[in-house]
Amino acid sequence: MIASTRANLVTLITAPTVWALHFLVCYVTASAYCAKTMADARVFTGTSWPDITVARAVIAAATVLALGIIALCLRQAWGHWRSGDVDPPFDEPSFEGRQGFLGFSTILLCGLSIIGVIFVALPAIFIGDCR
Amino acid sequence: MSVAVYATRSSSGGLDERLAKRFILWGGVAFPTVVLTALLIYGLRLMPVLRASGEGLTIAVAGEQFWWRVTYQPKDGPPVRSANEVRVPVGERVAFALTSPDVIHSFWNPSLGGKVDMIPGRENRLVLKAEKAGVYRGVCAEFCGASHALMAFPVIAMEKPDFDAWLSGQSRPAAEAAETAQGKTLFLQNGCGACHAVAGTEARGEVGPDLTRFGERATIGAGTLPNEPEQIARFIRETDTVKPRVKMPAYPALPREDLLAIAGYLGSLK
Incomplete structure (x- = not known):
């Protein structure tokens, strides 16, 4: 993210870091929100479960933000990967070799992080209360 | 590959x-x-x-050493006390409130759902739905003492109209027959009512299982013996042999005729 023309380790770990932070935000939000709203809720009150729209909105916003940052990261990494004329396995001690290696690794990590972020956010779509 | x-x-x-x-x-x-x-x-x-909620009926079950205290809490109507047997309507999600006053037990009816621990000081929740009428055997699934293995409970799933009729009938005391009057007298004279309750009589004890509809149950001692006069008499005479470490004292001194009279009375409570 910091280097726009040269790939480095920071760009490499940006996507997994965003994924980890998104995971933390989602779980802390859901658990804190449910702990607060469920404090007075009785188990057997039947249908009157606390509304968790606020928690779901926070998770949705965090997901959009995370996917946005990862998308930027992916765009940049794509540029790094495509900039040189080097083919895998990128093991030459040259600038192009490093660009290619870091760019391609970042692309793979971005893909993994996108799937991770979506999987973390999916329960908020299907589970509408704190049970 | x-x-x-x-x-x-x-x-x-x-x-x-x-x-x-x-x-x-x-x-x-x-x-x-x-x-x-x-x-x-x-x-x-x-x-x-x-994790869906129950549909109205809640059954509170407390696991105790070594039996099950069952209290039906219908949405409208007074609570109904029973023991060692749970009846549920078919096709309805029934909520169970699971507690324990002594040690950790576990409420497990494998045909109907997963096991849920009954932990002192907590109320755990379980929702079960029986799809077909029938008898589903349940057990205590957490070692709780010497008679842990002698602590079963059948869940009897009944069609909804039958269940409603049964539950509303439970608020009335059991019918009493003239021929069991002596058994009732012996039951009260020997102090059974200090621990057991039989609705409509002076027996109001809450330490042991409620015996109001004892005759309806298929077994005695929480699935330990079949509900037959001879077995009831045996359970009273040598309680600690039949069910080790149970709270109820044995009554070896009671004459056999008295034991059978009490057994006859209890078996008639329907």
Whole structure:
């Protein structure tokens, strides 16, 4: 993210870091929100479960933000990967070799992080209360 | 595995590079992602159903050493006390409030649902739904003492109209027959009522199982013996042999005729 023309380790770990932070935000939000709203809720009150729209909105916003940052990261990494004329396995001690290696690794990590972020956010779509 | 065999046995010069890349992309990335996403969505859609609330009837069950205290709490109507047997309507989600006053027990009826621990100081929740009428055997699934293995409970699933009729009938005391009057007198004289309750009589004890509809139950001592006069008499005479470490004292001094009279009275409580 910091280097726009040269790939480095920071760009490499940006996507997994965003994924980890998104995971933390989602779980802390859901658990804190449910702990607060469920404090007075009785188990057997039947249908009157606390509304968790606020928690779901926070998770949705965090997901959009995370996917946005990862998308930027992916765009940049794509540029790094495509900039040189080097083919895998990128093991030459040259600038192009490093660009290619870091760019391609970042692309793979971005893909993994996108799937991770979506999987973390999916329960908020299907589970509408704190049970 | 077939692909691995093909790859190692194949004598051709290897795969075309573009084909190999495509194989990795589709077989290694796209396919697992799609399959995992589909499985995750399928699982997540099932989760709210598993945690659905009950539909009105709540049954409080307390696991005690070594029996089950059962209290039906209908949405409208007074609570109904029973023991060692749970009746539920077919096709209705019934909520269970599971507690324990002594040690940790576990409420487990494998045919109907998973086991849930009964932990002193906590109220755990379980919702069960019987799809078919019948008797489903349940057990205590957490070692709780010497008679842990002698602590079963049948769940009897009844059609909804039958269940409603049964439950509303429970608020009335059991019918009493003239021929069991002596058994009733002996039951009260020997102090059984200090621990056991029989609705409509002076027996109001709450230490042991409620015996109001004792005659309706298929077993005695929480699934330990069949509900027959001889077995009831045996249970009273040698309680600690039949069910080790149970709170009820044995009554070896009671004459056999008295034991059978009490057994006759208890068996008639329907």
